[in-house]
Amino acid sequence: MENKRVLEVKENLKKDLKKNITLNELNDLKVKYLGKKGIITELNSEIKNIPNEEKKEFGMKVNELRKTFNEFYDSEKERLNQEELNKRLESEAVDISLPATKVSMGSPNILEKVIEEVEEVFMSMGYDVVDGPEIELDKYNFEMLNIPKGHPARDAQDTFYIEGEEILLRSQTSPVQVRTMLKGEGKVPIRMICPGKTYRRDDDDASHSHQFMQIEGLLVDKDISLSDLKGTMDVLFKRLFGKNVETRFRPSYYQFTEPSVEVDITCVNCHGEGCNVCKHTGWVTVVGAGVVHPNVLRMSGYDPQVWSGFAFGFGAERLAMMKYDINDIRTFYNTDLREVSTFDREDEE
Numbered sequence: 001m002e003n004k005r006v007l008e009v010k011e012n013l014k015k016d017l018k019k020n021i022t023l024n025e026l027n028d029l030k031v032k033y034l035g036k037k038g039i040i041t042e043l044n045s046e047i048k049n050i051p052n053e054e055k056k057e058f059g060m061k062v063n064e065l066r067k068t069f070n071e072f073y074d075s076e077k078e079r080l081n082q083e084e085l086n087k088r089l090e091s092e093a094v095d096i097s098l099p100a101t102k103v104s105m106g107s108p109n110i111l112e113k114v115i116e117e118v119e120e121v122f123m124s125m126g127y128d129v130v131d132g133p134e135i136e137l138d139k140y141n142f143e144m145l146n147i148p149k150g151h152p153a154r155d156a157q158d159t160f161y162i163e164g165e166e167i168l169l170r171s172q173t174s175p176v177q178v179r180t181m182l183k184g185e186g187k188v189p190i191r192m193i194c195p196g197k198t199y200r201r202d203d204d205d206a207s208h209s210h211q212f213m214q215i216e217g218l219l220v221d222k223d224i225s226l227s228d229l230k231g232t233m234d235v236l237f238k239r240l241f242g243k244n245v246e247t248r249f250r251p252s253y254y255q256f257t258e259p260s261v262e263v264d265i266t267c268v269n270c271h272g273e274g275c276n277v278c279k280h281t282g283w284v285t286v287v288g289a290g291v292v293h294p295n296v297l298r299m300s301g302y303d304p305q306v307w308s309g310f311a312f313g314f315g316a317e318r319l320a321m322m323k324y325d326i327n328d329i330r331t332f333y334n335t336d337l338r339e340v341s342t343f344d345r346e347d348e349e
């Protein structure tokens with residue numbers, strides 16, 4: 001009797017799981033089979049009526065059905081996401097420079113761990129981890145990044161000036177990129193990331209801090225395009241959050257990249273299904289990035305006719321929050337290390 005029901009469901013699955021369906025059709029199927037009153041869900045609940053000696057086999061068969069469905073679901077979902085992304089990449093012509101997601105200092109343990117992980121991912125792709133001064137010259141923090149004196153983009157970064165208008169606490173880690181390019185003297189390819197403290201005149205509150213950790217990266221070589229950036233972001237976030245995580249680009253504007261994009265990843269909390277964390281979009285913005293502006297290359301001694309590159313930047317705190325399921329930034333500020341250490345968990349695959 002039960003076996004017959006299992007076979008029936010299996011036959012129906014075969015008929016229903018047709019490839020190249022729409023997102024709505026896919027979601028309907030999920031409800032039909034795995035929803036609260038879904039066919040597989042109900043089948044599973046029948047296990048209590050099964051004679052003991054048959055329970056194990058029955059359970060295995062139901063699990064197989066679930067697995068068949070999930071594999072189908074994952075592969076269709078991935079295909080649909082990819083299609084959407086390709087559409088966007090084609091249709092969205094874009095704009096300029098580096099971002100700085102403003103987030104605050106949290107537990108050094110978790111932050112350091114996340115930063116180390118990011119460093120490892122990039123080192124495995126041949127990047128160097130570079131450091132630079134926190135007290136900077138205006139020239140490196142702004143001017144050579146295509147943000148001349150009096151430019152409105154400076155207002156967005158309320159900067160701590162130390163001496164006149166020339167010496168400041170860096171408001172972004174980008175000056176390290178400039179310094180690295182200057183060292184390269186326009187001759188060698190560059191692959192670097194720079195994690196470091198940055199400072200803004202922000203009032204501290206639940207989502208702002210006058211000091212935060214930024215991780216920026218720069219690649220300068222020949223024939224570098226937006227698709228290289230896309231590939232790199234894919235590698236990073238799949239390594240950090242699991243292979244099912246997708247990335248997408250949305251157009252943005254920064255001073256020192258052209259075009260510029262914001263990078264979204266599938267919400268780690270709901271796996272793209274939609275939840276409060278992602279405001280029911282299934283996506284969360286994590287990175288600002290783009291193709292390095294020709295002016296920036298030129299000012300640092302790289303001929304834009306020969307060289308091209310991409311740059312990206314993000315807040316380490318934000319990644320740490322996502323990685324360790326910290327939904328409330330105030331939890332993250334908690335200095336009770338016993339509590340913070342409970343966020344230590346195995347990575348999801």
Ligand SMILES: [Zn+2]
Nearest residue numbers: 267270275278
């Ligand atoms: Zn979500």
